[in-house]
Amino acid sequence: MDGHGYVSSVPTLGTLLAARRKGWIPAAQPVIEQLISEGLYLSPSLVAEALAEIGEALPH
Secondary structure, eight states, rough: OOOHHHHHHHHHHHHHHHHTTTTTOOOSSHHHHHHHTTOOOHHHHHHHHHHTTTTOOOOO
16 A cells, blocks of 8 residues: 555556466456456556566457
């Protein structure tokens, strides 16, 4: 949290990618979509780049 009750997006995204790489979650993309739908702002280009690193992509 950033002191204002908000979760920082970059460490959150990094944690999801690490969890995906370790096999703790089957896919990061649905989790990212859920976080975005609940109000977490993630830059679309950052999300696309991060998902590409793990062989996933947002649906178009």
